[in-house]
Amino acid sequence: MSTKEKILDAALTLFAENGYDGTSVEQIATVVGIKAPSLYKHYKGKEDILNALIDSAEARYEEMFGSEKNIGKIPKDREEFIKVTMERISFTMRDPMIRKIRMLLVQEQFRNERISEVTTRHQLDGIQRMFAKIIKGMMDEGIVKNDDPELLAVELTAPAVLQIARSDRQPQYEEECMEYIEKHLQHFCDTYMRHSMG
Amino acid sequence: MSTKEKILDAALTLFAENGYDGTSVEQIATVVGIKAPSLYKHYKGKEDILNALIDSAEARYEEMFGSEKNIGKIPKDREEFIKVTMERISFTMRDPMIRKIRMLLVQEQFRNERISEVTTRHQLDGIQRMFAKIIKGMMDEGIVKNDDPELLAVELTAPAVLQIARSDRQPQYEEECMEYIEKHLQHFCDTYMRHSMG
DNA sequence: TAATATGGCTAATATTTATTAGCGAAATGG
DNA sequence: CCATTTCGCTAATAAATATTAGCCATATTA
Numbered sequence: 001m002s003t004k005e006k007i008l009d010a011a012l013t014l015f016a017e018n019g020y021d022g023t024s025v026e027q028i029a030t031v032v033g034i035k036a037p038s039l040y041k042h043y044k045g046k047e048d049i050l051n052a053l054i055d056s057a058e059a060r061y062e063e064m065f066g067s068e069k070n071i072g073k074i075p076k077d078r079e080e081f082i083k084v085t086m087e088r089i090s091f092t093m094r095d096p097m098i099r100k101i102r103m104l105l106v107q108e109q110f111r112n113e114r115i116s117e118v119t120t121r122h123q124l125d126g127i128q129r130m131f132a133k134i135i136k137g138m139m140d141e142g143i144v145k146n147d148d149p150e151l152l153a154v155e156l157t158a159p160a161v162l163q164i165a166r167s168d169r170q171p172q173y174e175e176e177c178m179e180y181i182e183k184h185l186q187h188f189c190d191t192y193m194r195h196s197m198g
Numbered sequence: 199m200s201t202k203e204k205i206l207d208a209a210l211t212l213f214a215e216n217g218y219d220g221t222s223v224e225q226i227a228t229v230v231g232i233k234a235p236s237l238y239k240h241y242k243g244k245e246d247i248l249n250a251l252i253d254s255a256e257a258r259y260e261e262m263f264g265s266e267k268n269i270g271k272i273p274k275d276r277e278e279f280i281k282v283t284m285e286r287i288s289f290t291m292r293d294p295m296i297r298k299i300r301m302l303l304v305q306e307q308f309r310n311e312r313i314s315e316v317t318t319r320h321q322l323d324g325i326q327r328m329f330a331k332i333i334k335g336m337m338d339e340g341i342v343k344n345d346d347p348e349l350l351a352v353e354l355t356a357p358a359v360l361q362i363a364r365s366d367r368q369p370q371y372e373e374e375c376m377e378y379i380e381k382h383l384q385h386f387c388d389t390y391m392r393h394s395m396g
Numbered sequence: 397t398a399a400t401a402t403g404g405c406t407a408a409t410a411t412t413t414a415t416t417a418g419c420g421a422a423a424t425g426g
Numbered sequence: 427c428c429a430t431t432t433c434g435c436t437a438a439t440a441a442a443t444a445t446t447a448g449c450c451a452t453a454t455t456a
Contacts, residue, residue, distance in 0.1 A: 397456100398456090399454100399455080400453100400454080400456095401452105401453085401455090402452080402453070402454085403450105403451095403452090403453095404449105404450085404451085404452095405450080405451100406447105406448095406449085407447085407448090407449105408445105408446085408448105409444100409446080410443100410444095410446105411442100411443080411444085411445105412441105412443075412444100413441085413442080413443095414439100414441090415438105415440090416437105416440105417436105417438080417439100418435105418436095418438105419434105419435080419436085420433105420435080421432100421433090421434080421435100422431105422434095423432070423433095424430080424431075424432085425428100426427100426428090426429085
């Protein structure tokens with residue numbers, strides 16, 4: 001990992017934990033293992049580092065939600081849907097990098113318009129568009145009752161997003177959050193899926 | 199309004215806009231119309247002001263969700279439910295004080311455990327408990343199909359909470375957010391309410 | 397009315413912080 | 427192998443910031 005990457009890495013961790021204004025250039029440098037002024041050989045200044053982080057957040061967003069590939073196979077039935085969705089949510093919730101990006105965005109969302117936009121895309125548009133496609137696929141297969149896939153995607157994801165946000169600020173309740181999400185997911189299936197026997 | 203109150207008022211506005219670390223004691227004093235050192239006649243320090251604000255956020259929470267009174271009349275039908283719920287959401291979204299408290303909490307939620315807890319109560323528990331009671335009431339009246347009121351409250355409020363958060367960071371889309379919420383509310387009624395004619 | 401408390405002020409301080417200037421070693425490239 | 431870029435360092439700076447000390451007028455109270 002190059003020094004330039006190490007700086008981003010250290011800054012992301014510190015910004016996520018203490019916020020942009022709560023983090024000093026010196027702290028970042030210390031984590032990297034260099035002195036603060038050396039940092040300016042790689043970035044123009046503190047704000048430049050933040051912008052680079054937002055760039056990388058956007059790139060990661062593209063890579064996760066930009067292409068059709070990441071939708072994966074359309075689940076065949078309720079059990080598979082729940083399993084695969086829980087895995088996806090669990091990964092999103094626990095992956096350290098994604099978690100830090102979330103924490104950074106949520107704290108700095110009011111700093112400027114660009115961060116506001118990226119936060120909305122991360123928190124709303126991206127996840128919802130992805131699940132809308134999955135749900136659409138399951139409707140076409142007759143697994144899910146006909147309805148507006150966009151709206152169902154919101155019903156499905158919104159509670160999960162809020163629970164993930166909760167587990168970010170109260171990691172001690174991570175388990176509880178996952179259980180909550182699973183209960184909600186079961187209820188979603190009860191409500192919107194066709195019953196194979198009846 | 200006493201100086202002590204003016205300080206809280208100014209600090210809330212500035213913290214909401216620029217964050218705690220992004221706000222100086224001098225800025226607060228300037229808005230109040232005094233010099234920075236005078237501020238220490240009223241509060242021990244900057245953090246003391248933040249704590250007082252969190253106190254008042256808790257108090258407001260109690261006043262909104264603590265008593266049974268604020269639930270109001272149980273709506274008689276779908277139209278009344280939508281009207282009264284949209285009004286409630288619209289108020290929550292636009293009231294300047296509530297909005298500032300939300301913005302303060304969301305930015306400072308990682309600062310300490312107490313703020314984490316208060317944020318969770320504000321964003322999840324409070325609203326959901328309130329709507330669970332309303333929904334329970336409508337179930338007892340036969341307006342809403344029998345189901346778990348707690349879970350329905352989540353389905354109902356989670357998308358609204360996310361849209362309100364969006365309108366906080368992108369006020370230019372406030373209208374769009376409200377439309378989105380109304381669409382979601384209609385869908386909620388389609389899904390969970392009994393149809394009076396059939 | 398005398399004594400005290402309140403709440404403003406100015407001046408000062410100690411610390412933190414972002415950033416620049418400029419030096420030197422090592423890597424790189426013609 | 428010389429020239430140059432890269433990337434670390436130390437030293438310095440300028441500004442911001444939270445907080446304290448102590449003064450004085452006004453309000454409160456005994």
